[in-house]
Amino acid sequence: MPEECILLAHGDGGALTHRLVQEIFLRHFDHPALRDLTDAALLHLPEGRLAMTTDTFVVKPLFFPGGDIGKLAVAGTVNDLAVSGARPLYLTAAFILEEGFPLADLEQVVASLARTAREAGVAVVAGDTKVVERGCGDGVYINTTGAGVVPAGRDLGYHRIMPGDAVIVNGTIGDHGLAILSKRAGIEFDTPVESDCAPMNGLTDMLLERFAEAVRFMRDPTRGGVATTLNEVAQSTGLNIILEEQALPVREEVQGAAELLGLDPLYLANEGKVLIVAAPEAVEEILTTLRRHPLGLNAAAIGRVEAGTGVGRGPGQGAGQRTGQGSGQGAGRGRVFLRTPLGGHRIVDMLAGDPLPRIC
Amino acid sequence: MPEECILLAHGDGGALTHRLVQEIFLRHFDHPALRDLTDAALLHLPEGRLAMTTDTFVVKPLFFPGGDIGKLAVAGTVNDLAVSGARPLYLTAAFILEEGFPLADLEQVVASLARTAREAGVAVVAGDTKVVERGCGDGVYINTTGAGVVPAGRDLGYHRIMPGDAVIVNGTIGDHGLAILSKRAGIEFDTPVESDCAPMNGLTDMLLERFAEAVRFMRDPTRGGVATTLNEVAQSTGLNIILEEQALPVREEVQGAAELLGLDPLYLANEGKVLIVAAPEAVEEILTTLRRHPLGLNAAAIGRVEAGTGVGRGPGQGAGQRTGQGSGQGAGRGRVFLRTPLGGHRIVDMLAGDPLPRIC
Structure with a gap:
């Protein structure tokens, strides 16, 4: 069945994209800012300086002893905020999927990403999915960008x-x-x-x-x-x-x-x-x-x-x-x-x- | 000369990565938050709700009449914030480069991204570069994630x-x-x-x-x-x-x-x-x-x-x-x-x- 893999049409912004978002992403990421599927998440930010960081994950293999690309995508970005003295609050997650990537693998990655985010106490508040042709990607690449707050009185550097x-x-x-x-x-x-x-x-x-x-x-x-x-x-x-x-x-x-x-x-x-x-x-x-x-x-x-x-x-x-x-x-x-x-x-x-x- | 193209070593976090960051990215993106090359940008955020959005750009061809992937990467993310009623302030930019991608093309893309960001009045405050093997990418993919503020009194939805x-x-x-x-x-x-x-x-x-x-x-x-x-x-x-x-x-x-x-x-x-x-x-x-x-x-x-x-x-x-x-x-x-x-x-x-x- 073709729909057990990612198709180019999953990335065209149309009906299949919507189904992918509903059936995989929204099922695992549950945050009020996501449910509306508007263009940007509107969020409350506590007192302090805003900290921002971005990281793209292209790890190979996608699943490895001790983790997978989804877990890594949360850990990597959360840690960049954490070592800056910030309390990580929000993550965005953007996926580049290769045509033919098994949906079951995608779901496993997304579930792991969502679980790790919950463990870290950060919310995934915005996302994006793009599909590239077979041979123009490698399964899945994930960008996560994080925002957090540095409480007053912290000064590392x-x-x-x-x-x-x-x-x-x-x-x-x-x-x-x-x-x-x-x-x-x-x-x-x-x-x-x-x-x-x-x-x-x-x-x-x-x-x-x-x-x-x-x-x-x-x-x-x-x-x-x-x-x-x-x-x-x-x-x-x-x-x-x-x-x-x-x-x-x-x-x-x-x-x-x-x-x-x-x-x-x-x-x-x-x-x-x-x-x-x-x-x-x-x-x-x-x-x-x-x-x-x-x-x-x-x-x-x-x-x-x-x-x-x-x-x-x-x-x-x-x-x-x-x-x-x-x-x-x-x-x-x-x-x-x-x-x-x-x-x-x-x-x-x-x-x-x-x-x-x-x-x- | 091999160094006129992206090498795998440009992505390993070592000396070549540092040179790429210094000679291409920092030359075009000038913001105090970038100069230190720490893990996260620490930023001032004006009053209002925080707006966040993320978008990955995989457009083909990279250069097209009226723009290129760099210009698009700013416009797309800035616009997602703008239509949400936010004033875009900060962008992160993350690059997936394919081994063999000409450095001259990368520089053209980065210059265009930086110019469009200046025109839009947003600062690129954090970045990331990954390199994938020939045949696992397609020149360059760019993720931009944007943060902005929705001034009080605005309510769209x-x-x-x-x-x-x-x-x-x-x-x-x-x-x-x-x-x-x-x-x-x-x-x-x-x-x-x-x-x-x-x-x-x-x-x-x-x-x-x-x-x-x-x-x-x-x-x-x-x-x-x-x-x-x-x-x-x-x-x-x-x-x-x-x-x-x-x-x-x-x-x-x-x-x-x-x-x-x-x-x-x-x-x-x-x-x-x-x-x-x-x-x-x-x-x-x-x-x-x-x-x-x-x-x-x-x-x-x-x-x-x-x-x-x-x-x-x-x-x-x-x-x-x-x-x-x-x-x-x-x-x-x-x-x-x-x-x-x-x-x-x-x-x-x-x-x-x-x-x-x-x-x-």
Whole structure:
């Protein structure tokens, strides 16, 4: 039966489009703003600054251990708001469907997206569907755009990061990237590696309510991993970041599979992790708080911020040598170093070279 | 040179992604919220209800007479906010790029998007870029999501539409759809048909400032055209809409080409048109006001709203007969009729059947 798959006519704005919207989207997304099917959702926004972010998801495969593109589409956007200090409130969801995509798969994705949105306490308030011809897409791509509010008194940003600050992560790194890449490579594990994909707004909100002053900056290390995210911090602040190799929480199976695939967990994407730069005196209390939360059980302090030049022999030498391994950006400015158990330092550059496509 | 095209590595979040963002996106989009490249834009929102809408653009070809996908991506989303009574303020822009897409084309699209946003007075405040493999996309797809504010005192909606109201359009219909389809079909005209693609927030805001009470409802007839949009109105209100065939503003060359292609301008997409349902006593003044605006020169009253059953012989019969031509939805509820110059009525159904894909 042709109607068990997406047809081009599902995207032409006519009768089939309406049926798709009614029978799949509206059945899973229930919000007063959606029911009228008007052009824009009209919403109440509490006091505070408006926060907005957008993300398109093209992950391959669509279903992977620990999640699927629908769950990811909520987690990714909710987390971008959360790490900015915002309380996520509203999501829009826009789908590009490929002709021939099974309606059953679409429904599974939509149900997962709706469930994750409910868990995160955000409402899907507007949507869009487009259909492209077979061979012009890849099943389904989803854009989610999020809006939230930053309550008064919250101020996170590069400008608050200082030498001496600690770098904390709420758990093991590389899980999402490894889950995707090993599924793609057809690698089977005794203990399957699952994506960490999860909305973190509950965790970040709890943290900011308790440590508004001590938490300087947060960022979720997605594409490009912890290495790339911390390079962005180093370049934007002009400060160095020294990671302790021994302190990095990496699952044993992730470490093993990464070695097998020739990958470094520092560059693998995470979808349920947040890097927190915090005042050193609050680190222990922050770690204790994080570890009481389901998404923070393996929280760890993984490094520290140092002045940009001449601090510590290793880093100072590294920056001075300009080893040429870098991407060319940020030379002479802040850099990221990894301190090995033997006390050596190696430069951790931004991801450059082998691309890891379609990871989110 | 490989770097003249999009590579997979442009999408991996590493060094090439950063260069793309710096050298193309940030060069064209200049907003304080973008410069920091943090996860979410933090924005000021004036008093009023928040309006949000999302739209993905997959138009083919990317460049067409009267516009391109960049211009369209602003116009489409700005217009969805505008017809809801909102003042559009912020846009997010998310790109899905196909490996091999020429950077020069990307830059042209981004420049056009930025220029149209400036003209519309909206700021692009957040963005995202993903790259998919050759054969998993089609050059570039763009999602724009818009946020705006509905000033106090504005109330548009189905609930305000009453029998006796007039239906107005701000100009000729079918121009966008015809421009796309004829370009696709390789048809050349003496006078090329151009898309009407344009942000209408200036026009709608002027109208709502002057006629807050008389304007009951607005909607932009994009995919599915005037016929489908008015069917949505009829179905949602339970009221009939009677269009006057002779009053429909259609360019001569659009009418001719539509006949050639076997299409009806009533079903062709518009990207710079708004359908306005208004109190009958204000129609003349609204038309005069519209015609003074560059986007309203050919404004016309094209029909009226009537009670759902038994009003007028033609429509009453039509609804009673259940001719079976319809999509099955809305039978026995509000319908749309076209009154021909000879006084006959024919049912105008929602678009069903031949799909017109990738029109926006």
